[in-house]
Structure formats: C-alpha cells, structure tokens
Amino acid sequence: MGVDRDWEGVRLHVVTGKGGTGKTTVAAALALALASDGRRALLVECEGRQGIARLFDTPPLPYAERKLAVAPGEGMVYGLAIDPEQALLEYLEMYYHLGRPARVLQRVGAIDFATTIAPGLRDVLLTGKVYEATRRRFSGSRPARTAARIVRHDGVPADAYVYDAVVLDAPPTGRITRFLNVNAEVADLARVGPINRQAASIMSLLRSPQTAVHLVTVLEDMPVQETLDGIAELRRQQLPVGAIVINRVQPAHLPTSALRAVARGEVDTAALQRGLAKLGIAAEPSTVDALAAETIDAARTAVRERRLRHTLSQAGRPTYDLPELDIGDIARLYTLAAALREQGAA
C-alpha cells in the first residue's frame, strides 16, 4: 500500500514505447495503479487515436475530462483526449480572452496552419495542456474549459492539486524527446511573446523531478535498442528517465541449466520420449520431434530474452515486468495495475 513507491513526488508520468509494445495499455494500467486508495489520476492521450476509449470500452472521449474507471480503494481515473485545434482555441480564450478573433483565425486557416504545419506548435499545445492539468489546483482562479467537476473532499487543502497524478500516453520512443523538448525549440524560435514564456515554464516542469518518462518495451532486439537509444536521448536533453516496463512477458519453463544446450539444438529425443512415457504420453516419433523443435525454439527465445534483459539492465533504471494476458481489456488493465503496484511503480 504505497509503502515502497518508486515515484514518490512524481506528478507527471510520461509513458512512451516503440509502436506495438503496448504503451497505451501500460499507461492506462499505470493510471489505475496511481489512482488506487482514494487518489485521482488523469490519463491523457494526444495522438487522436481514441486508444483510451477503446481500452476502457467507452464512447470516444471528447475534449473534456471524463470519469473513466474506479480504481481499487475508491480512487478515480479520469480520461482526456487532447485535440490540438481545440487546445489552441482554448488557449486563446484563456490567455487572451479571444472568442471572435479565434474564429476569424480559424476561417482563414490559421488554426489549421498553426496546429498542423507550424513546427512544433502542435506539440507545444499538447504539452501545454498536459502542463495545465498537472498544475491545476482546487484553488486555481480559472479552471480550464476541459476540467472535470471534481468536488474537493473535507480535509483536502484548498490549494491541493486537482489530480494526484497525470499519466500521458505519449508519442512513441522515436519521437518522444523531440516531443517533450519542443518547448525548448520553440522558445528559441519565438524568442519573445507569451508562447516563449509558456514554453519556458513547461520545460521547467518536464525537466523537474516531478516528471518521469517511462519506456515500455518487449524483449525483442529492436524495441530494446530503441529503448536504450531513447534513454540516451532523454538524458542528453536533461529529461528525467523513469522506469523500463517490460511488457508481454511469457513464463519460461525450461530449467536455466539446460537452456544453452537446448538452444544449440541439443535435445535427446530418445530420452524425451522416455520422459513423456513416464508422464503418461505415448508419443509417435514425429510428435516427439515436433515437441523437440518447439523446445529448441523456446530455448532460443529464452536465451535471447536473457541477453536483452542484461542489455536493458545497463541503463540502470528500475524495471517492471508485465505478463502477457489473454483476458478482456478491462480485467487485463486491473491485473496489470496490480502487478505495477506490487513491483513498486505506484
């Protein structure tokens, strides 16, 4: 119960990973884990894929914070799908009290321009929205348009943060550093003006100990390599690297002592046939051969996975294992959330 939590003090969890590694699922499970025991977590997606709605089996999320799921121990996970165009309009309204002018900009295509073409502006808006949600307090003057109505319970100080944690389902590893670092770039491009000022504040949150960038991987060459490259890049930009989450871990059944020999193809099929017989399986030679081949395959996979684990350990970051589960999305999320908590992630 939060005794040994690895990320005490971290309020913004950025979850990245190579495509296909299960980054959205891990982000959702982490949000559930962080919301446990009466806490409030906001799960944010920013790539317009509605992956969160799909996972939680809800209708597509609007550009507004919505209750998504109850976490174990009365906590609550809220969800938000950020739409860059909406975020820009909101931004104009909040900081400039621009209503009509924003619509004019929209008509001439400036909004489209700004959100899709202007370099990094899109990412500035996305990170800006995440920044706003992370920093929002109950006592704040103007809650954002997207804000969920969250009642402050007795005993919660008026200046408490609305969300105990924000989890961002971020762009993939290959783009994460550029995405998080875009504010530094923009601060260079827009050398003065409000965007410059906001960019600087966002950068200071992202580089602070309140942020952790977690990387999701599976035990395959390319994702592992990308994870290590990603960590190196993040470090170069002074962005705080969090944990490595190893997803879809399959149990290994072969004894470690036999692994290398089997991986080299050394299986004594006659002995295997005898062993099978003792377990009550009278297998044809062809079946024994097929089982031997499968076992060699599994041993090779296991040897490779051990090598990759060793490689990952060189990054010197905490790692969490999440099992491959073939159960429905929602049950899976809760199981993975429990696994994350057990390992100290939340």
Add this chain to the structure above:
Amino acid sequence: MTANDSVLPPAEESTPLASESTRRAPRRSSPTLPSSLHADAPADQPAPIRTRRSPASARPTRSTPRHRQPTNGTPSGVRAPRLDVDALLMNPGTQIIVCCGSGGVGKTTLAAALGLRAAEAGRRVVTLTIDPARRLAQSLGMTELDNTPRPVPGVRGTGELHAMMLDMKRTFDEIVEAHTTPARAAQILANPFYQSLSSSFAGTQEYMAMEKLGQLKASGRFDLIVVDTPPARSALDFLDAPARLARFLDGRFIRTLLVPTGRGYLRVVHAGLQFVTATMTRLLGAALLADVQTFVAAMDTMFGGLRERAEATARLLRTPGTAFVVVAAPEPDALREASYFIERLIEDNLPLAGVVINRLHLSGAPEISAAQARAAAETLDGAADDDTVFAAAVLRTHAQRMEIAAVEHKRLHGFTVAHPRVPVAFAPAFADDIHDVAALRTLGSSIAAGT
C-alpha cells in the same frame, strides 16, 4: 529457426544439429493454423477486391490441395483466400509494392524479404526503407544515410537488390534545389522555419517517402520498388500526409501571408488581414512570423511545382502497377489498424493485394492439446528422473505455445470474418531476430510457401 521450419513447407536453409545423439525434427508440410483459415481459392473467379485492372496481386490462383489436419479450435467455414506472394512478386506488371501497417509488426523486415525474393527471381529491385534496425541496415549495405540506393551483397541469381534509407531533410532540400534558382534555394535552405518544417513536421516524412518513390520510379533503373511506410501515428497518415501538405500549399492562410500588407485594394480585406497578422504576431512572436513570411515568399515560385508533384505521386499509387500489402501481427491493435487500412484502401480505390500476418505462432504437434500437456506435466512428482523433469518442461512449453496459437487463431478468425475476400499470407514468428540476407530469404520462402 528450427521449430518453425517443422510446420512450414521447406525453407531453404536448415540449422545443422550439434551432436550425433540428437535428431532434427523432420519437416512437415501441413501448416496447422493457416490452412484452416484459407479457402482453396476458386480458379476462375474475378479478382475479389481489386476494383481496377492491375497485375497479379489479388488474382486467385488455384492452390495445390493441402493437407488439412483436424485441429482443435479450427473454425470451419471461415476461409480467407490465400495471398499468392510469388505471383505478385514475379509478375513483371507489379512495379511498386507498398507495405503498410502499424508500427512494430515487422513491416521493414517484411519489405526487405519481399524485395530479396523478387530479386532472387531475377528482377531488378530497390527497397526504400524508413527506419531499419541497425543490424538489418548493415547487412543490407545501408551503412551511410546518403539517400541513394546501394546494392545489397549476397543476393543470388541474376537479379539485383538495392536498398536505401530515406533521408527526409535531404529529399526536401533536393526538391527545393530542383525547383528554384541557386540563390533562392540557398535562401530557403537557411530559413529557420524551413529547417524546422523539413525535419520535424509530422507528415514531411510521409510526403518525402512519396517523393522519393516518384523519383525512383522516374529513374527507370528498377523494375520493382518495394516501399516500407513510415512508422506513423496511425497507418492512415501515410495516405493523408501528402494531401495535407498539398492543402497547406494551397491554403488560404498561405495566400493571406503572401499578400503584401501595403497593397490595400480592398479595405475590408486589408483590415482583416492586418488583424490576423497582428494576432499571429502576438501569439507567435514577431520573429517567427517574419521567418514564416520570408519562407513563404521564397517558396512562392515553387508552390505550383510542389503541388504538381504531390498530385503526381498520389496518381502513381493508383496506377495498375502498384500493389498495397498490409502487414499485421496477430495482436488486437495491429489487426485493428490493418482493418482500418483495408477499409480505407478499398474506399479510396487503391489496389490492395492482400494482408500478410507476420509473427504467427504455430505448433508442430497439435495432436497433444494444451490441456493434455498441462495435465501430463502436473503428474510429475518429486522422485522423477531427469528425463521426466525435462519432458514435463517440454510439455509446459508446448502447452503455452498451443495456447498462444489458439488465441492468435481466434483473433485471426475475427479478422477474416470481417474481411472474407481479402487474400492473406502468413509468416511465422522466428525465435531469432532477422537481420541478415539468409534470414530474410527464409522469411521470404515462408511467406510464399504453399502458393
């Protein structure tokens, strides 16, 4: 790759076993899972999903009668036609193959394997990849990122395989240089806004991949181009990005910026423009807006050319020589993305050849069910000898594999029900990562096997 070979028709290479006392599992010619999902394609039916005349791709060919082992959980009546990969690759009419699909499904590797197979059948092939794994890039001879196709060493036969990695900034630079005077080009290339646009705008990569594809096609040096699409946010981005860039070039906002502020021929418009410019300045800071305006002014002369090129590459995708191959893994997300892609290709009238399901887990011993294997392994007691302990571990391993295969089978069933007429080919999951020509060859023959 030992075990996989056992359930797929002969791949070319086998790994010799280490010792005399061991035996290699014999190959079997009856793929357990895929066959149950395939129909024996009718011989003379029109291509099912192609809406345009185009070569090979979806033409159903009579597959040789296949052994169909009765397996547990095999859905009956659900049959996807088989994608005849060799017919697609060997047909001289196939000039462009676009491999698309979500990230992490092995698209790059698969594109390389298809390219190699076509080359070893005698064609002159180039594969255009976006982001290959380091070791794969090395073994394909792509050690430097110079935006030029390089010959791949170790290709057998009279054909050729070239490989190149897309350098998106350089491709953009080349377009600028080709479309304007050297002085103006230098001005554009030095503009900070251009530098950001050319290296970081989400969509530039897609656009530049299309641009490069057009260039390779125009060069006439190759008779087959295999393109690996960028690892996009969504697979559909690849189709949308060029149009988005073209729209941007035509956009009203660009026109707005292009109107010199001094020429107020329409007072109202002028006032509106000033207001817009003022707001943008407030938002972006004057320096950025100035950069943008300089950039737009410098680019003005080449907008027409760029738009034309964007349209030309879009047309190229619709020519009969193009075939789209959707790559997926038997994972829910990957299959969902593949579905979106298929629907979109059909909707846009783009030539879809079929789907390759990559990394499929198969078992060579389906006669022992997962439950049976688990139950037998459970009977192991503390007094058992080494052989029995090992046999129990083998059975647990087998049970796990059968369970994975069953789960994947279920997912594929759902997929083929949704797309009953889309031809499908399968590639097995390999225990080792594929990073050399020999492994690519094995992968290629696995995909083509049975056709």
